[in-house]
Amino acid sequence: MTRAAVLGAGSWGTAFAKIMADAGCDVTVWARRPAVAAAIREQRTNPDYLPALRLPVGVTATTDPRQAIRGAELVVLAVPSQTLRGNLADWSSVIESDATLISLMKGIELGTTKRMSQVIAEAADVPDERVVVVSGPNLAAEIAAEQPAATVVACRDTGRAELVQKAITTRYLRPYTNEDVVGCELGGAVKNVIALAYGMATALGFGDNTRAMVITRGLAETARLGVALGADPLTFAGLAGLGDLVGTCSSPLSRNRTFGEHLGRGETLEQAQAATRQTAEGVKSCLAIRDLAQRHGVEMPITAQVERVCHEGLDPRIAVGALMGRSVKPE
The missing domain is CATH 3.40.50.720 (NAD(P)-binding Rossmann-like Domain)
Structure with a gap:
C-alpha cells in the first residue's frame, strides 16, 4: 500500500x-x-x-x-x-x-x-x-x-x-x-486573481455579458503570460486553464470570488478579511503576478486593476472605468 x-x-x-x-x-x-x-x-x-x-x-x-x-x-x-x-x-x-x-x-x-x-x-x-x-x-x-x-x-x-x-x-x-507544468501552475495562480475581479463585477450588479468578458479576457492575459514563460497555449483551453477559471469564478464556494464580492460592495481589504475570516490566495498573488508580468513585458490589465483595488484602495467602479477606457485593439 x-x-x-x-x-x-x-x-x-x-x-x-x-x-x-x-x-x-x-x-x-x-x-x-x-x-x-x-x-x-x-x-x-x-x-x-x-x-x-x-x-x-x-x-x-x-x-x-x-x-x-x-x-x-x-x-x-x-x-x-x-x-x-x-x-x-x-x-x-x-x-x-x-x-x-x-x-x-x-x-x-x-x-x-x-x-x-x-x-x-x-x-x-x-x-x-x-x-x-x-x-x-x-x-x-x-x-x-x-x-x-x-x-x-x-x-x-x-x-x-x-x-x-x-x-x-x-x-x-x-x-x-x-x-506542461508551467501552464498548469500559471492557470491555477492567475485564475484566483480573475475570480476576485469576477466577484467584484457580481457585487456591482453587472450581468452575464460583463462576467463572460471577465472570464474570457482574464483567460487571454493568463495565456499571454504563460506563452511568455514557455507554456503550451493549449493548456489554457483545458482543465487547468479554462476549467479552473470557470469553476472558481462561477461558484459561491470559491474563496476568491466571495472575497471579490466583499470588495465590490465597497469594503476595505481589512473588512473583507474580517468578513471571510481568511485572505483569499489571489489577494497576495496579484502582487507577484503583476511583478512577473512586468518583468516579461506582458500586459495584464485585469490583474493590474485588481492589485490597485486590493492594495491601493481603488474604488472598484473606477477600476471598471479604467479597463473599459483602454484604447481599442484587435482581439
Missing part, C-alpha cells in the same frame, strides 16, 4: 486525503492545530473546514510534520503558498530520497515571483522531475461530496505523473496527465 503524507488540513488538503485513501493509499495528515488533528484521528472529521465529510479509515492525523513525512512515498503540500519555503526548510531533511512531492498550491511567491514547483525544488533541494502539480476545477466541498470532477496531474517526468494519477483515481475524480 502506498504511504502518503498530506501537509495541511485545510479544505483541499482534507479532501485530497480522502481521495488518496479512497484510491487505496495509507494517508497521514499534518494539522497545525491539535484539535483538528485529534478530530481527524478520533472522529474522522475536520469540523473547521469540511464538517459534513466522514473521512475513510485510511486517514489519520498528527501535529508532528516529521511523523507524517517519515516513510511517505508521496508528500502532498497543501499549505499557504507564502509559507511554503519556510515550511520546507524545516521538513526537507525528513523527506525520503525518492519521494514524489505533490503541490496543491495555486500561487506565485512574493519577492521571487517563482511558481510553487520552483519553490519546492529549490527549498527541498530536489530535481524538478520529482515535483508534481495537481490543478483543475477542484472545489473541495464538491469533491468531498463525491460529485464527479476531473483534474490535471502535471510533471516533467511522465512516469511520475502516471504514478500520482493512479494514486488519486477514484470513481468520482478523473485525473489527466500533462507535461
